[in-house]
Amino acid sequence: MNTPLLSVRDLHVEIDTSRGLLKAIRGVSLDVNAGDSLGIVGESGSGKSITLKAIMGLLPKNARVTSGEIYVDGVDLATLSEKARRALLSEKIGIVFQDAIAALNPVMRVGAQIAETPHRRLGWTKDKSHARAIELMELVGIPEAEKRFALYPHQLSGGLRQRVAIAIALSGSPQLIFCDEPTTALDVTIQAQVLRLLMELRVKERTGLVFVTHDLAVVNEICDEIRVMYAGRFVESGSVANTFQHPSHPYTYSLLKSAPDVDHQSERLFSISGETADLTKPVTGCPFAPRCFAATQLCSESEPALLAQASSFSACHHAANFTEKIPADHFSLGTQGKAHS
Amino acid sequence: MSEIVLSATNLSKHFVGKQSVIGKIRGKEPLSVPAVDGVDLSMPAGSTIGLVGESGCGKSTLGRTLVGLYPSSGGSLSLFDRQIGNDRSLEERRAVQMIFQDPYSSLNPRMKVGDMLEEILLFHKLADKESVQKRCVELMELVGLPVTALQAYPRQFSGGQRQRIGIARALALEPKILIADEAVSALDVSVQASIVNLLQDLKRDLGLTMLFISHNIAIVRQVSDRIAVMYLGRIVEEGLTSEVFNNPQHPYTKLLLGSVPKMTPGSKLGAAPQGELPTIQARYEGCRFQSRCPIATSACATTDPALIQIGSKDHQAACINL
Amino acid sequence: MKSQRFEGKGIVKRLNFSANTALYSGIIIIGLLAIVAIAAPLLSHYDPIGQDLENTLIAPTRHHLLGTDQLGRDVLTRLMYGARIDLTIGILAVLLPFIIGTTLGLISGWRGGLFDTLVMRVVDTTIAFPFYVMAIALVFVVGAGPKAIIIAISLVGWVAYCRIVRAAVLVAKELDYVHAAKLSGLPTSRILRKHVLPNVITQAIIFSMSDIVLSILAIVSLGYLGLGVPIPTAEWGSMIQEGQAYILQQWWIPTIPGVMVVITGFGLSLIGDGLVKRLNK
Numbered sequence: 001m002n003t004p005l006l007s008v009r010d011l012h013v014e015i016d017t018s019r020g021l022l023k024a025i026r027g028v029s030l031d032v033n034a035g036d037s038l039g040i041v042g043e044s045g046s047g048k049s050i051t052l053k054a055i056m057g058l059l060p061k062n063a064r065v066t067s068g069e070i071y072v073d074g075v076d077l078a079t080l081s082e083k084a085r086r087a088l089l090s091e092k093i094g095i096v097f098q099d100a101i102a103a104l105n106p107v108m109r110v111g112a113q114i115a116e117t118p119h120r121r122l123g124w125t126k127d128k129s130h131a132r133a134i135e136l137m138e139l140v141g142i143p144e145a146e147k148r149f150a151l152y153p154h155q156l157s158g159g160l161r162q163r164v165a166i167a168i169a170l171s172g173s174p175q176l177i178f179c180d181e182p183t184t185a186l187d188v189t190i191q192a193q194v195l196r197l198l199m200e201l202r203v204k205e206r207t208g209l210v211f212v213t214h215d216l217a218v219v220n221e222i223c224d225e226i227r228v229m230y231a232g233r234f235v236e237s238g239s240v241a242n243t244f245q246h247p248s249h250p251y252t253y254s255l256l257k258s259a260p261d262v263d264h265q266s267e268r269l270f271s272i273s274g275e276t277a278d279l280t281k282p283v284t285g286c287p288f289a290p291r292c293f294a295a296t297q298l299c300s301e302s303e304p305a306l307l308a309q310a311s312s313f314s315a316c317h318h319a320a321n322f323t324e325k326i327p328a329d330h331f332s333l334g335t336q337g338k339a340h341s
Numbered sequence: 342m343s344e345i346v347l348s349a350t351n352l353s354k355h356f357v358g359k360q361s362v363i364g365k366i367r368g369k370e371p372l373s374v375p376a377v378d379g380v381d382l383s384m385p386a387g388s389t390i391g392l393v394g395e396s397g398c399g400k401s402t403l404g405r406t407l408v409g410l411y412p413s414s415g416g417s418l419s420l421f422d423r424q425i426g427n428d429r430s431l432e433e434r435r436a437v438q439m440i441f442q443d444p445y446s447s448l449n450p451r452m453k454v455g456d457m458l459e460e461i462l463l464f465h466k467l468a469d470k471e472s473v474q475k476r477c478v479e480l481m482e483l484v485g486l487p488v489t490a491l492q493a494y495p496r497q498f499s500g501g502q503r504q505r506i507g508i509a510r511a512l513a514l515e516p517k518i519l520i521a522d523e524a525v526s527a528l529d530v531s532v533q534a535s536i537v538n539l540l541q542d543l544k545r546d547l548g549l550t551m552l553f554i555s556h557n558i559a560i561v562r563q564v565s566d567r568i569a570v571m572y573l574g575r576i577v578e579e580g581l582t583s584e585v586f587n588n589p590q591h592p593y594t595k596l597l598l599g600s601v602p603k604m605t606p607g608s609k610l611g612a613a614p615q616g617e618l619p620t621i622q623a624r625y626e627g628c629r630f631q632s633r634c635p636i637a638t639s640a641c642a643t644t645d646p647a648l649i650q651i652g653s654k655d656h657q658a659a660c661i662n663l
Numbered sequence: 664m665k666s667q668r669f670e671g672k673g674i675v676k677r678l679n680f681s682a683n684t685a686l687y688s689g690i691i692i693i694g695l696l697a698i699v700a701i702a703a704p705l706l707s708h709y710d711p712i713g714q715d716l717e718n719t720l721i722a723p724t725r726h727h728l729l730g731t732d733q734l735g736r737d738v739l740t741r742l743m744y745g746a747r748i749d750l751t752i753g754i755l756a757v758l759l760p761f762i763i764g765t766t767l768g769l770i771s772g773w774r775g776g777l778f779d780t781l782v783m784r785v786v787d788t789t790i791a792f793p794f795y796v797m798a799i800a801l802v803f804v805v806g807a808g809p810k811a812i813i814i815a816i817s818l819v820g821w822v823a824y825c826r827i828v829r830a831a832v833l834v835a836k837e838l839d840y841v842h843a844a845k846l847s848g849l850p851t852s853r854i855l856r857k858h859v860l861p862n863v864i865t866q867a868i869i870f871s872m873s874d875i876v877l878s879i880l881a882i883v884s885l886g887y888l889g890l891g892v893p894i895p896t897a898e899w900g901s902m903i904q905e906g907q908a909y910i911l912q913q914w915w916i917p918t919i920p921g922v923m924v925v926i927t928g929f930g931l932s933l934i935g936d937g938l939v940k941r942l943n944k
Contacts, residue, residue, distance in 0.1 A: 044529050157617055158396075187395035187618060188558065192600035214530050217559070217602035244606055258534055260559040261604040265582065268541070269563055271534030410842055434848040447839035451861040460857070461847045507843070514847060 003074040004031040005092065005176050005208055006055070011068035013047075013054045013232075020280035024050045024063065026232040034175055037202055037209040039223035039240070041216060041255065045276045046229040048212045052178045056095055057085065073175075090121065094169030098181040100161035104153040110164045111137070111149030117171040136167040140197055159190035166197065176208040177201070183218070195222055216259045220244060228252045231277040231287035238312020248314035250292045250322050286317070294322035346421060346550050347407065347437065347518055348383040353415035354399075354406045374621050376402040378574035379416065381648065384518065389544065389551040391565030391582065393558055393597070395618055398571040400554045404522045407552065408439045421517075435465060438511035440540075442523035444503035448495035454506055455491030461513050480509040485539060501532035508539065512547070519544070520552045525560065537564055558601045562586060567655075570594050573621055573629040579648065580656030590651050590658035592634045628661075636662050686937025692930030700746035709737040711744040711897040720913050732906060732916050734895075741897035742923060748898045750927070752809050753879040756816040757871050763817070764824025765867050771825065772832025773855060782825065789822050794881070795888075802890045809892060812885055816878055823874065824867050831863035865942045872935030876928040883924055899923055 013025035024047045032038055040048045053059050055070055070077045072092050077085050097103045105113055111133050119129035130149075137145035140163040153161055162182060169177055179198070183191040199222055201207045211223055219226055219240060226243050228236040228251060236249040247253040251272075258270045274291035277283065285300040286292070292299065298317050306315040316322065358372035376399045384390055392400045405411045407418065412427035419425065425433050441447035449457060458477045462468040468476040478488050484505040495503055504524060511519060521540060525533040537560060544551050555561050561568065562582060569579040570593065578591040589595045602608075616633040627642040628634070634641065640661060648657040699706065715735030723730045729738040771782040798815040805811045835841055836859065844854045885891035886900020894901050899920035906917030 043531055159617060187556065189395060189596060189600045190618065192602075195602070215602065217604050220604055220606070221602045221608055241606060244604075256604075258531065259604055260534075260557075260563050262559040262562055262586075262598070262601045263603055263605055265562055265586075269534035269537050269560070271538070272531050405842075408846060410846060431848045434846065439843070439846055441839040441843065443839055447843060449840045449844075449858050449862070452857070460849070464847075464849060464853075510843060510847070 002033065004033050004071075005073060006030070006032040006210075007069075007071040007074075008055060009069040009071075011051070011054060011070070012066045013050055013059070013063060014066050015050075015060075016062040017280065022280050023283075024232055024279060025054065026279075026283070028068075028229075028232075028234060030227065030234075032176060032208050032210060034208055035202060035206045036225065037223045038211065038225045038227065039219035040210065040212045040227045040229055041214060041219055042229035043214060043276055047232040048229050049180050051229075052095065052180055052210065052212055056089055056093065056178065058095075087121070090117070090172055090174075092174055093176045093178060094172060094174040095178040096162070096165050096169045096180070096182045098184050100158070100165040101153060103165055104161060104168075106153055109150050109152055110156065111151075114164065114167045114171050117168070121172065132171070133167070136170055137164075139170070139201075140164075140167045141193065142167070158186055159193065162186060162190075162194055163197070166194070170201070170207075174207070176210065179209065179211045179213075181213050182211075184213070184215070191218075198222065216244075216255060217261070228255065231283065232279060233315065234306060234313075235288065235315045236312055237306065237314075242311035246311050248309040248312055248319045249316045250294050250318075251288050252314075253323070254293075286315075293327055294318050294325040343385040343387060344422075345383045345419075346386045348381075348419045349403075349407065349416065350381055350419075351416035352380045352382070352403070352406065352413055352418060353378055354402050354411055355414040373623060375414075375574050375623070376621060377406060380571075380574075380576055382407075382569060382576065382579075384550050384552065385567075386550055387544075387548060388566045389541075389553055389564055391561035391568045392552060392554045392571060393556065393561050393568065394571035395556060395597075397573065397618060397620055399574040399621070400571050401522055403571070404439065404520045404552060404554045408437050408520050409434060410439070431465065435514040436516055437518045437520065438514055438516040440504070440507050440511055440519060440521045440524040443527050444500040444507065445527075447507050448503055450495055453492060453494055454509075458491070458510065458513050461510065465514060467513070467515065476513075480513055483512060483543065484509045499532075500528050501536060504528065504536050505539065508536075508543070512543065516549070518550045518552070520554070522554045523556070524553075526555060526557065533560065540564075558597065570597065573619065573625075575629065575659065576648065577630070577660070578656075578658040580651070580653075584653060584656045588651075588656070590656070590663055591630075591660050592636055592662075593630050594658070596633070596635075638662060683937065683941075685933045686941060689930045689933030689935075689937060692926065693934065696746055696927060696930065697750060699743050700750055703740070703743040703747060707737065707740040707743060709740040711736060711741045712895040720909065722913070723915065729915060729919060730913065732902075732913075733909060736897075738902075738916060738919065741902060742899070742920060744897040745899045745902060745920065746923070748809075748892055748896065749879050749882055749900075749924075752812055752882050752892075753875045755809075756813045756878040756882070757820065757874045759813070759817040760820030760822075760874070761824055761867060761871055764821035765828045765864065767821070768825040768828030768867075769832055769855060769860060769863065772829035773836060773851075773859065779829075782829075786822050786825055789819060792819065794819050795884075798881075798885060799890060807890055807893050812882055812891060815885075816881055820874065820878070823870060827866050827870055828863050831866050832859060835859050835862055865938075869935050869938050869942070872931050872938065876931045879924060879927060883920075 008028060008030050011025055011028045012023070015022040015024050028051055030038070040051065042048045050059070050063070054065050059065070072088055075088060080088065104110070111130070114136055115129035115133040118124040118132045119126060124132070134145050134149065137148065142148055142160060142163050148156070153164070156164065183194050186194065195218065198209060202209055211219065213219060223240050226238065226240045227234045228249065230251050236243060236247065236252045243252060244256065247256055254270070254272045258272060260269060272291055277287035283303060286303050289295040289299040304315045304317045306313050309319045318325070353375060354377040355373045355375050358374070380403060392403065394400045402411065406413050409429050417424055420433055420436060455477050458480060459473050462473050462476055477491055481488055481490055486502060486505050490506070495506065498506065524540070525536050528536060540551065541564065543549065553561060553564050565582050567580065568582045568585045569576050570591065571577065572593050578585060578589065578594045585594065586598065589598050619632060625645070627644055628637070628646055631637045631641045644661055646659040646661045648659045650656070651658055651663065713736065715731070718731055718735045719733050721727055721731045727737050727739065729742065732738055732741070767782055771779045797818065798811070801811045801815045805814065841854065841858055844858045882891055883900035883903065886898050887904040889904065891900050892898040894905065902920040903917045909916050
């Protein structure tokens with residue numbers, strides 16, 4: 001068995017907020033091998049973006065990793081100096097953010113930004129870096145690459161900007177790409193192009209993919225593995241095929257039920273009632289219990305661990321039989337008479 | 342056949358670029374961009390029409406022209422079979438209301454919710470000083486907010502709650518037609534469903550007609566009876582939702598629907614569409630979709646296709662190659 | 664993409680007061696100044712312009728806490744009476760520009776078109792005008808004193824408010840809540856008054872705080888140039904001007920009025936700072 005490209009063990013991250021200390025990540029572990037495609041889904045506030053940032057060392061100044069281990073290509077990041085850590089990370093992992101216009105330097109030509117890593121970090125000559133940048137621009141499907149090399153980010157459309165961001169992420173020839181909602185702000189046909197590009201990269205270059213999103217349909221189409229995140233932990237972990245067919249956590253089940261499917265028209269949309277857990281307060285019991293249709297007394301007392309179930313791992317006391325507990329009209333709830341979000 | 346409450350015939354909305362003083366002196370025409378360029382749309386009473394399209398297609402502009410926020414630049418609009426012009430009477434204004442996209446800029450931050458509703462109700466004499474308080478309470482109940490919300494400022498609410506307030510504001514005028522302009526796009530996914538459900542319930546209970554503008558095709562499918570697909574200022578396909586989704590005719594509709602990621606197991610991405618989203622030009626030679634169309638022919642460069650019936654009565658598409 | 668760590672800016676961070684700290688400290692400072700100014704006759708039994716030629720240029724003592732100036736007048740008393748002049752004129756000289764500028768900016772930003780173009784050209788012309796040249800001309804016409812100062816400052820001061828409010832209106836009129844107000848059929852005057860104005864005026868108010876400081880500086884400068892409030896009336900600017908000859912021995916005579924200007928400015932900008940934070944929450 002090869003060493004995984006990335007291995008995270010029991011990661012904990014805390015954030016200082018005006019409301020107190022927020023435990024944003026409470027024990028996350030994952031392994032990614034070359035060519036894997038892993039989707040991390042969750043609502044906003046679940047901690048999925050923070051996970052990526054914590055691994056890459058991009059946490060904001062009020063956040064910090066409080067415990068856990070991160071191994072990149074077998075090397076424990078904690079044993080490296082700051083400089084060596086950054087060097088290793090930027091060599092092995094590229095990252096694409098949601099908002100390309102914010103991630104790109106507005107006063108630098110896009111070609112120069114793509115050529116920066118080869119030129120500065122890898123020490124290539126200017127000509128070689130320029131050529132590599134053009135190569136990458138063509139790889140990511142930017143037409144008329146030579147012409148577009150000299151443009152500034154604001155002169156490009158949203159879709160092209162995102163491709164530039166992907167090209168920059170690829171410029172160090174990483175073995176793994178992190179994507180933080182990279183297509184959420186894009187139109188659907190452009191999203192399809194960007195997703196297809198990522199799939200091709202995976203096949204052609206054996207690049208691994210960790211894709212953070214709230215869109216289950218995207219995960220269905222481009223990921224093999226899925227991690228469902230809630231309140232700073234994975235509550236379900238398994239293959240996309242198994243998990244979508246046989247979810248073993250009520251939250252996953254609810255998420256699947258609430259995702260509008262373009263192929264079917266249903267009477268009503270299902271929404272999960274209640275609000276996400278307040279992680280500035282200590283967690284007693286399962287954080288999803290207040291919103292869970294299968295919750296029992298046990299659920300509010302003890303937080304379940306992520307354990308193997310029939311087809312995936314699930315953090316639920318009732319993973320085996322919660323489907324029997326679904327109230328008859330639960331998925332056709334009205335909207336009146338409750339405190340609403 | 343239900344009556345048509347709102348219909349647009351050959352409706353256009355142009356935006357005129359700024360003109361310098363020198364330009365004026367030299368007699369140059371300012372640049373005029375047709376965001377909506379000859380749209381025919383009919384809204385049958387009680388229906389929900391979904392309007393989809395990508396950035397730059399003009400769906401938002403169409404919505405705002407229909408609601409009367411923008412004066413139209415051409416064509417005509419009829420409300421309840423009566424033509425209406427760019428200057429609407431108070432009654433005409435009340436009949437068509439809009440729900441906006443951004444929950445953070447659609448409410449006056451310096452006005453309490455209750456004051457905002459009272460102002461509208463009193464101005465239109467929909468309530469008098471004695472009954473206005475009661476009416477505000479009713480409106481809060483309609484949208485699922487507690488009565489205490491009336492005393493609060495918008496900043497004290499979440500995105501979903503603000504949208505509910507926006508809906509209450511629209512409903513205060515007792516409109517017949519609601520135009521939801523990306524009403525849930527700025528909300529968290531889990532909140533979107535509750536607002537969509539609310540709109541559907543209200544529509545049913547109050548007998549409204551709704552135009553649901555969105556770039557989220559999956560949600561539009563859930564909500565709409567009929568669907569219209571826009572591209573660069575024109576409607577390129579229109580018909581019953583099930584018809585258009587199951588049997589898309591226009592190459593752009595096929596492209597659009599094919600690009601939406603699906604929830605069905607084993608679904609993998611289809612062939613990727615080519616090309617970038619073009620920006621609106623002042624003038625087109627032939628069909629606007631040529632540059633990205635997989636079935637474009639030489640005839641497409643000279644003919645500007647009109648909407649033609651496809652098979653069943655309730656399905657039209659604008660393409661000469663069908 | 665490096666991760667950043669915020670280090671070493673401790674002092675600046677510590678001086679970054681919370682909104683309320685700034686606001687209340689500023690209010691306390693200005694409040695104290697205002698009280699002293701109003702209560703001057705009660706706090707001091709000396710006559711601010713009464714000369715006492717036997718007791719000139721005395722250093723600070725028990726009887727004269729800040730000493731006396733070259734004509735035997737108690738410096739502290741003059742300072743207190745001077746506060747009256749400077750604070751009053753400072754505020755008055757801001758009020759008129761505030762009202763004129765805000766109104767013009769509101770209409771101009773909302774309507775656009777020819778009106779807006781004309782107003783903006785007038786604004787540009789006014790800015791180009793050298794303030795002190797005009798002030799001197801005015802003094803010749805109207806005579807030195809508070810009237811000339813207020814007119815001079817008003818003629819020039821409205822411009823800033825006009826631009827600030829106009830810019831805010833240009834933004835506000837594209838916001839959805841203004842669209843919603845239009846859609847609900849409310850008349851334009853009502854929309855401007857209740858929906859647009861309350862949201863654009865905050866910027867003008869915040870600016871007015873620093874504008875008062877600028878006005879006081881202008882008054883003091885004019886006083887220093889001999890164009891302001893005529894001597895012997897106590898006023899910080901003329902005190903500096905008269906006292907500058909004595910700066911080497913009786914340094915407090917010209918210096919302390921200057922310090923008063925600084926303290927006033929500090930207090931006002933604290934208020935402005937606090938307001939920014941409060942109003943932008």
